[in-house]
Structure formats: C-alpha cells, structure tokens
Amino acid sequence: xxxxxxxxxxxxxxxxxxxxxxxxxxxxxxxxxxxxxxxxxxxxxxxxxxxxxxxxxxxxxxxxxxxxxxxxxxxxxxxxxxxxxxxxxxxxxxxxxxxxxxxxxxxxxxxxxxxxxxxxxxxxxxxxxxxxxxxxxxxxxxxxxxxxxxxxxxxxxxxxxxxxxxxxxxxxxxxxxxxxxxxxxxxxxxxxxxxxxxxxxxxxxxxxxxxxxxxxxxxxxxxxxxxxxxxxxxxxxxxxxxxxxxxxxxxxxxxxxxxxxxxxxxxxxxxxxxxxxxxxxxxxxxxxxxxxxxxxxxxxxxxxxxxxxxxxxxxxxxxxxxxxxxxxxxxxxxxxxxxxxxxxxxxxxxxxxxxxxxxxxxxxxxxxxxxxxxxxxxxxxxxxxxxxxxxxxxxxxxxxxxxxxxxxxxxxxxxxxxxxxxxxxxxxxxxxxxxxxxxxxxxxxxxxxxxxxxxxxxxxxxxxxx
Ligand SMILES: Cc1cc2nc3c(=O)[nH]c(=O)nc-3n(C[C@H](O)[C@H](O)[C@H](O)COP(=O)(O)OP(=O)(O)OC[C@H]3O[C@@H](n4cnc5c(N)ncnc54)[C@H](O)[C@@H]3O)c2cc1C
Numbered sequence: 001x002x003x004x005x006x007x008x009x010x011x012x013x014x015x016x017x018x019x020x021x022x023x024x025x026x027x028x029x030x031x032x033x034x035x036x037x038x039x040x041x042x043x044x045x046x047x048x049x050x051x052x053x054x055x056x057x058x059x060x061x062x063x064x065x066x067x068x069x070x071x072x073x074x075x076x077x078x079x080x081x082x083x084x085x086x087x088x089x090x091x092x093x094x095x096x097x098x099x100x101x102x103x104x105x106x107x108x109x110x111x112x113x114x115x116x117x118x119x120x121x122x123x124x125x126x127x128x129x130x131x132x133x134x135x136x137x138x139x140x141x142x143x144x145x146x147x148x149x150x151x152x153x154x155x156x157x158x159x160x161x162x163x164x165x166x167x168x169x170x171x172x173x174x175x176x177x178x179x180x181x182x183x184x185x186x187x188x189x190x191x192x193x194x195x196x197x198x199x200x201x202x203x204x205x206x207x208x209x210x211x212x213x214x215x216x217x218x219x220x221x222x223x224x225x226x227x228x229x230x231x232x233x234x235x236x237x238x239x240x241x242x243x244x245x246x247x248x249x250x251x252x253x254x255x256x257x258x259x260x261x262x263x264x265x266x267x268x269x270x271x272x273x274x275x276x277x278x279x280x281x282x283x284x285x286x287x288x289x290x291x292x293x294x295x296x297x298x299x300x301x302x303x304x305x306x307x308x309x310x311x312x313x314x315x316x317x318x319x320x321x322x323x324x325x326x327x328x329x330x331x332x333x334x335x336x337x338x339x340x341x342x343x344x345x346x347x348x349x350x351x352x353x354x355x356x357x358x359x360x361x362x363x364x365x366x367x368x369x370x371x372x373x374x375x376x377x378x379x380x381x382x383x384x385x386x387x388x389x390x391x392x393x394x395x396x397x398x399x400x401x402x403x404x405x406x407x408x409x410x411x412x413x414x415x416x417x418x419x420x421x422x423x424x425x426x427x428x429x430x431x432x433x434x435x436x437x438x439x440x441x442x443x444x445x446x447x448x449x450x451x452x453x454x455x456x457x458x459x460x461x462x463x464x465x466x
Contacts, residue, residue, distance in 0.1 A: 006044035012113035013042060015122075016186040019338065022344035024302045027162045027175035027190040027270050030339055030431040031096070031122075042116045047108055051327045054102035054117060055384040057451070063444065069107035074102050074117055082367055091288040092129065092201065093155060093184060095122030096193050096445045105329035117170045129200065138166055139210050145170050146232040151412065156183020157237035158205065158438020159453030160460075165210050173205075174216040174227065179271075182239055184446065186264040189296050191339070195271060219411030228416065233432050233460050237453060238412050240438040242405040246288065250362030255369035259293045260401035266300045281307040281345045284395040286372050287311045289402030290353055297400045298340035298352055300359040309352050310394060316379035358386060362399060363444040408439035427456045434460050 016021070016032040022391055052310035054074045056067035060243045068074060073120045087222075098118055106114035148164050151177040161171045179185050181198040206212055218224050227234055243258045243385045245251065257278050267276035268393065280301035290313025301309050318335040326333050337351070344352040356377040376390035418429055423442045427434050436456035437449040 003044040006041070007047055007108055007112060007115075007125060007201075010041050010045050011160050012045065012116055013038065014116050018340075018460040020339075020343040022138065023191065023339075024299075024343050024347060027266075028261060028305060029194050030191045030333045030340075033122065033126065036123065039120065043120045043123075045108065045440075046075055046117075049107040051107075053105040053107060056105065056117075056329075057101075058329075059154070062331060063442075064099070065101055065448075066329040066331060069445075069448050075343040091121045091125040092197050093193065093449070094118070094447050095125050096197070097188055099182075099331075101107050101331060101447070104292045110328055113156070137237050140209050141165060141168050141170050146466065147172070147230065148233045148235060148239055148460060148464075149174060149227045149231040150235045151175075151227070152182060152237035152239060152437070152439075153180035153202070153212060153214075154237060154239050154449060155184055156239075156439075156449040156453035157182065157235070158202070158458075159450040160237060160436050161210050161453075162205060163301065163454050163457035164461055164466075165205075165208060167457070167466045168464055169464065172207075172213060172231075174218060174223075175212065175214045176217045176219075178214050180212050180214060183260070185269055187296075188302055189263060190267060190270055190295070191299060195267065199308060200240050219415050221387065221415045224412070224415035224417075231432070231436060232464060234416070235436055235456060235460060236412060236416070236429070236439060237435075237437045237456075238408055238439050240405040240443040241409050242406045243401065246359060246362070246399075246401055246403065248361050250364050250369075253362050253369045254367055254399065255397060256362055256395055256399045259287075259297050259400050260290070262400050263293075263296055266304070271407055272339045276304070278398070280304040280398050281308075282307050283397040284308045285310070285398045285400065286394055286396040287352075287400045287402055288359055289307065289313065289400075290315070290355065291402065291404070292338070293404075294341035294400075294402035297402055298344055301345055301398075301400070302340070302343050306398075308348065310354065311340075311344075311352045312357040312359065312374065313353060313355045314358060314377070314384070315355065316377075348353045358384070360391070362396075362423045363393065369396055369399055372399060388398050405438075405443040407442065427459050428463075 015034055017030050021128045052075050053067050055071050057065050057069040057071055058064040102116040102117045108114050144170050147170040150161045153173045157173055161173050164171045178203045186197045262278050267375045269276035271418040281304050283306055285301045285306045294311050298309050298311050320335055322332050341351050354378055356376055358375050361373040372394045376387045377384040378387050410420045421435055429435050434456055436453045438444055
C-alpha cells in the first residue's frame with residue numbers, strides 16, 4: 001500500500017492559495033492545486049494505519065464528527081493517487097469545500113502534519129473530469145420503475161437523487177431557485193467552489209435521466225398536492241434556510257441584510273452579469289457572525305470594494321491549541337484563520353474579527369443603517385457579561401447577518417400537510433414523505449448533507465423494493 005515510511009521523508013504540503021492582494025480583484029477560484037507529481041508524493045505520506053480513524057465518521061455527539069461521515073476509503077484513495085490509478089465517483093465538492101474531518105482524525109496528525117487528504121480527493125476528481133469522459137454515468141431506469149420526487153437540489157437532494165437513480169428509481173428533483181445546487185450554487189462563493197463545477201455535475205445527472213426542474217416552489221399547496229399525487233415517495237431536502245435574525249432595535253432598517261441573500265445576489269451577478277442586488281462598494285460593512293458564512297461575506301465585500309470591513313463574533317476567541325477536554329481524534333475547536341481574514345489583512349492591514357461583542361442597536365437615519373452600537377463581553381467565568389463602559393458606535397452602512405440558521409422554513413411542510421419535523425427526526429416522516437440533509441439535522445456541512453441524502457435514499461429504495 002503506497003510507499004511504506006514515506007511520511008518520514010516527505011513533509012506535508014497543501015495546495016497554495018492565490019496571493020490575497022491579487023485574489024480580491026476577482027471571483028476566480030482561490031486554490032492553486034499542486035502539480036500531479038507533488039500530489040502523488042503527498043498521497044504517499046498516508047501510513048495505511050491498521051485502524052484508520054480518518055474514515056470512521058464517529059460523531060461523539062458533536063456537530064463535526066471525527067473522520068469522514070461518508071466513510072470514504074481514504075487510505076485506499078491515497079494509495080490510488082500514489083500509484084496513479086485514479087477512480088472516484090463524487091469528490092469534486094468535498095475536495096474543495098470540506099473542512100476535512102478526516103485530516104483531523106488522521107493518525108499521522110498525532111505526531112506530525114496529517115496527510116493532505118482533501119487535496120488528494122480533489123486531485124482524483126480533477127483528473128477524472130479532465131482526462132476521461134467524466135464520472136461513470138448509470139444505466140437508464142426501466143419504464144415500470146417507481147417514481148420519487150426530491151424537493152431541493154442542495155448536496156442532500158442531489159446525493160439522494162443520484163443514489164435512488166442508481167438503484168433503479170425514476171427521480172425528479174424540483175428546486176425553487178433558478179439554478180440547481182442549493183448552497184453549493186447560491187451560498188458558498190465562487191472563489192471556494194466555482195459554479196461550473198456545480199453545473200457540470202447537475203448536467204451529468206440530467207444526462208443520466210434524473211429530471212431537474214428549477215423555479216418550482218413546493219410551499220405552494222397546489223404544487224405540493226400534484227407532486228404527492230404523481231410520486232410513490234417525496235423526499236424533502238429543503239435545507240435549514242430559516243436564518244437566525246438580529247433581535248435589537250433598528251434591525252429592520254434598510255441595509256441590514258441576511259448573509260445568504262447577500263451572497264446569492266453576488267453569485268447571480270457573477271453568473272448573469274449586471275449589478276448585485278446588494279453591493280458593499282464604498283460602504284462601511286459590519287458582518288455579524290464569526291463563522292464560515294461570515295467569512296464568505298467578508299471576502300465578497302472585499303471584492304466589491306467595501307470602504308471598511310469588520311467581523312463581529314459573540315463568543316470569545318477560541319484557543320490556538322486544543323483544550324485538555326478536546327482530545328484527538330475529535331475535531332479541534334481552535335482558532336481558524338481563513339481566506340477572508342487573510343484577504344482583509346492584506347487590504348486593511350489587520351484581521352477584521354473582534355470576539356466577545358454584543359450588538360445592542362442598529363442606528364438609523366431615515367430608515368437606513370447609519371451605525372452599530374455594540375458592547376464588549378467578558379466570558380472569563382464561561383458566561384457572557386457585558387463590560388461596563390465598553391459601549392461604542394461602529395461605522396456601518398451595510399450590516400450582514402451571518403448568525404446561523406434555526407431550522408427549515410415551515411411553508412413546505414405545511415403545503416405537504418405534515419408538521420415541521422424536530423431536529424434529528426427520522427428519515428421517514430409519513431407513509432410517503434421522507435426527510436434528508438440540513439432540514440433534518442440542522443445546518444451542517446456539505447459532507448454530512450451528502451451522507452444524509454445517501455442514507456435516506458437507501459431507506460426510500462428499500463421501502464420501494466429497490
Ligand atoms: C454561506 C455558506 C457557506 C458554506 N460553506 C460551507 C463550506 O465551505 N463547507 C461545508 O462543508 N459546508 C458549508 N456550508 C454548509 C453547507 O452548504 C450546507 O450544510 C449544505 O448545503 C446543506 O445541504 P442541503 O442539501 O441539506 O440544503 P441546501 O444546500 O440548503 O439546499 C436546499 C435546497 O432546497 C431548496 N428549497 C428550499 N425550499 C424549497 C421549496 N419550498 N421548494 C423547492 N425547493 C426548495 C433551496 O432553494 C435549496 O436549493 C455553508 C453554508 C453557508 C450558508
């Protein structure tokens with residue numbers, strides 16, 4: 001398997017990133033993949049451990065499991081990359097945007113830098129798309145096959161549809177937006193996941209007989225009734241789209257915008273031409289939320305030419321090293337410096353984040369944002385306490401809310417005549433209605449959504465004797 005002991009000779013090397021000063025000038029992909037020979041050497045670092053935690057996907061009850069939730073056969077891939085014998089059906093999304101739970105659970109990471117598994121995955125998929133006819137297509141489904149409608153074309157809906165079709169089911173995917181892909185299309189920015197990568201996958205699915213219908217809103221009761229009428233089963237994979245809102249005076253002012261709406265407008269403008277629905281050009285921008293979505297907003301605002309960008313986080317600054325109760329192979333809950341922060345530092349000279357900040361009020365002039373009143377929080381005893389005298393007013397003309405999501409929108413469930421499911425509900429909601437992805441688990445990760453779509457498809461197919 002691979003090259004025994006190579007990890008003693010070869011240091012970890014990840015893909016490079018475009019220089020921050022250059023990358024903020026466009027929406028082109030950030031990652032600069034390694035040359036194939038270098039990637040091969042990286043793959044050789046895999047130790048082929050006896051117990052490979054990287055592929056375990058053990059949750060320990062945490063949001064980010066330890067190891068790959070898709071149980072990808074990671075040592076085998078690394079070996080395939082090393083030997084130049086490449087094959088893998090579905091890695092182009094996770095090879096770009098997965099936080100790489102597998103790397104955090106890599107045995108080599110205990111004593112050294114882990115194997116660069118995500119880059120190896122991307123190398124496999126790029127090779128297939130660039131050197132072959134694309135991933136293997138599937139046999140057409142026979143006429144008498146059962147029919148399933150999947151509502152929502154995010155990673156959960158797409159993986160569910162793919163697996164159902166593979167098991168001989170007629171699948172239609174209906175989608176409210178004008179393009180398929182869910183947050184892969186309208187959410188994650190082009191710099192991280194180029195939209196042609198999403199489009200070539202959905203086109204391939206179409207050519208395999210999976211019908212993809214956009215502009216179809218299933219929260220319309222007539223549409224929902226028709227889908228139920230014409231399908232043997234309906235899988236709801238509508239994501240956790242209900243955003244957590246800012247509950248302070250002035251939060252309804254013009255210029256307070258939800259992150260996904262803002263990012264959707266930016267991607268639409270990139271793909272369709274024209275101006276984005278909301279632009280940060282020349283504005284003082286404050287992003288509320290220190291997570292990945294907030295970082296995507298920071299990076300997008302920089303590209304639009306914001307006058308200033310700040311990113312506020314309610315929680316305290318995470319430690320630089322694992323805490324004693326955050327043991328390997330759990331996901332390390334440590335401070336992460338991502339592309340948005342690096343780019344902001346290149347433009348403005350400093351990291352845009354401030355931790356431990358509470359937003360008290362959106363100040364307005366004639367109904368539009370004019371500033372943000374905030375206070376600092378003391379977390380020293382583990383609970384937030386407002387620090388007396390710490391109040392200040394930040395300049396702001398655009399406030400982007402990236403405070404997470406509370407769950408799925410209710411309307412689609414109401415239209416289908418069922419209760420809004422609790423987080424963590426079973427896949428099966430009723431005789432013919434099923435649930436997959438973030439609308440089941442709460443907002444999560446692409447890799448978890450793909451895994452959940454596959455798991456749901458297996459249950460649906462079994463119920464249809466497929
Ligand atoms: C800005 C942002 C950046 C992210 N970046 C990353 C990342 O880098 N890496 C990572 O692993 N995860 C990331 N995530 C999380 C990841 O994108 C989600 O966990 C994942 O997309 C969830 O997949 P899903 O299929 O369950 O839902 P979604 O991707 O939300 O897809 C749901 C689909 O259902 C459609 N829909 C909703 N209602 C209806 C209706 N009534 N009728 C018809 N269709 C409907 C929606 O339009 C959407 O297309 C990010 C999330 C956000 C918000």
